[in-house]
Amino acid sequence: MSEDVTPDPYADPLRFGQRTQILRERRGMTQAQLADLVGISPHTLRKIENGQQKSPGLDMVMRIAEALRVRDLADLTGRLDARVDLFVGPGHPRLGAVKAAVDSFPLTSNVDPPPIAHLEARLHAAWRERHASRNHREAIGRLLPDLIRDAQALVRHADSAAERRRAQALLAETYSLSQFFIAYQPDSSLLWRVAERGMVAAQESEDPHTIGVASWLLAQAHRDSGQRHFDAADAVNREAVGFLNPLLPDAGDDVLAIAGALEFELGYTAARRRETGTAWRHWEKAREMAERLPPDYFHPVTSFSRAVMGAHAVTVAVELHQGGESVRQAARADQSVIKSRPRRARHRIEEARGYQLDNQPDTALASLEKAFEAAPETIRYNGYARVILLEEVESTRAPRRRRAADLAARIGILAA
Template sequence: MDLPADFTTGERIRHSREKRGMTRAVVANLVGYSSDWLKRIEAGQRGISIPALVRLARVLKVDDLSDLIDGATPMPVSAWEGPAHPAADAVREIVDAMTFRPMAADAPPPDVTALTARLRRAWRDWHALPDNHSVVASVLPALISDLERATIVLEGTERRRAHAALTSAYGLTQHLAVDLVEPEVGRIIADRAARSAQMADDPVSLAFGAWTHGHVLRSVDADAALWTVREAAAELRRHMEDDEDAVGLYGSLCLHMAISAAYQGQDGEAWRLWDAADRVARNLSSGYSHPQTIFGPSNVDIHGVSLAAELRRFGEAVARAERIVPENVPSRERRGRLYGEIAAGHMQRRQLDDARRYLELAYLESPEEVPFSPLTRGVAVELVRAATGPLKADAVRLAERIGVLSTG
């Protein structure tokens, strides 16, 4: 792409869009974000993540990311396209499953307590196991099918309990779907979680439904996500006395709102909400973490890293990250993502050896997530491009293990 050398990333994106005769609204919709989000990127008012840049490149038919970020070294879009994860089939099975046959009248009634126990095991496995994607994908389709049946054949309190469990199960499905399936599939899952929460009709389920729905809504309209979650948090706050899990979920909603505020560049509001979550975490029992969201002191610290990075304070993000004791993070999945975020922060600062070290830690902690995450794949590709000498060989070997480079 022959453009002036001083063109910014935003100007390059705008030029590519206008060259193809596409409006900002059309491009933003195809990428899965709001028109205002793209407007601010083109104006240089906010940065853009590698995953979002890759989606933009595909929509604009740009094969090389260096055309959009003024890089001298080719950066093919294909390098960020991970292999198909087997768990994606399970997610699509859940979304596509639809039956129009009446439920068998002679079948024994579902046991909601047993179904809830199965769901708790699935959440524990998600946070504890290195092969969490495969294990959870192997049980979720049947579990959701059984919960869907329970919401149909049961009545009264038991039906609402089944809907509450189904809300949580769809929340876990949304976690599984991230980076594995198309954004529209994630939207279907979040919508089902929200509808189940409405049918459960209790403040905790409604708050969890908002938490799940807000994650998907944020990418389209961060302001709407902030409003939705704020409303749910305000209602939950009225009903969380003597329920530590409800308090933990409230803290998670505060962190959710903080990230949404940061997406819009609302620096002061983002840190105000983070401070609110920090106060909640410090009043919880020692060692407590929310069973689904993993809210607790270490989770608050991790979100501080994410806020700093979203607000383009990469030095602060790295400094915050390195003050976190990974062993205190009660989720293996979240520890892997933390290491990936630290690697990305070091990459932004061109601290290549540190970036490689943390990327390898991320892979060792979450071997089923790192090969499919656009963030960590991006770090792997940039490392191979930028490294020299012995570090280059280490970067290539790590990229081969992750699956960014072929070993053939």
């Protein structure tokens, strides 16, 4: 191999430190940035990468895997017997049918479009089922192929500009629902197609709320692609916030809620960057917007509401690696009830991350058990939950090890 060719950590038998360096550089991260994210000094990380210090223990391996968004633990460790997907869950049985519906663009079709009101009612029912179901991907995956087909047909057969805009809004909403199904599954290109098509349809609709929702989802797709895409996530968020702000004095609840959700997303990305003041400032502004909503209001897409702000505070503290603060925020958040099962499960996972940061692994496992009870499919596809469980199945304490192994088996991550 030529000396100027970067080794491929997926093909060459490299040591742990070399793999860490290559994967870090591919993420566009400096040693100082990665060291800060995992809680060690740049000097220590340099010694790990140079092979001057032996490979770290499982806890540090997991932290590095989380910071680098490594999908398969074997890519970092080089151990082919340790293949475990971390941030991408197993492909859902209905993924193929959803993908086929997304990718299908028939130039001629004998599909008669449903009445607009009929499709609106079906989408409303689909969102309601998503929030109420323990296995929400199964619930909406069953509905999506027909919804996608009919929404596309509505756009094709629209008879007027006004009808076309309404149809585009429904198509954008259908793509939004699709993105919740596709997220964290092994087809990132499909996720991007859905996010971008949703944004195009939203812009064609000219509806502020629809544009806000599509922006919220597109920004998340950028942010979850890694640190190099944080600027793109912020750009989408800021553009949408700037678009909606002039409308807020007279806005209805849905527009106000999506503006608040976008405001929080700016704080979430800032927390990922470890920008403490900026993160909490955006959270506070989002909280003020939530207080303008009715007490029982719940946004059907983003879950934005008064009740969810406590869960958002836990997320900010966790991303800032403030273990004690995340535990305090978790205690406050428990005073509110989040209506959505998958959003409740997501909150319990964030809570577990906080307890893990605060060196309370047994309480972290209890939170993951609550997440599983609320929505098994949420925890099954969540990389952070997998990291915690894989760490605790190696615990030196037998009761904790058994408890973690039992939950991991029920989720399905130890089957391989």
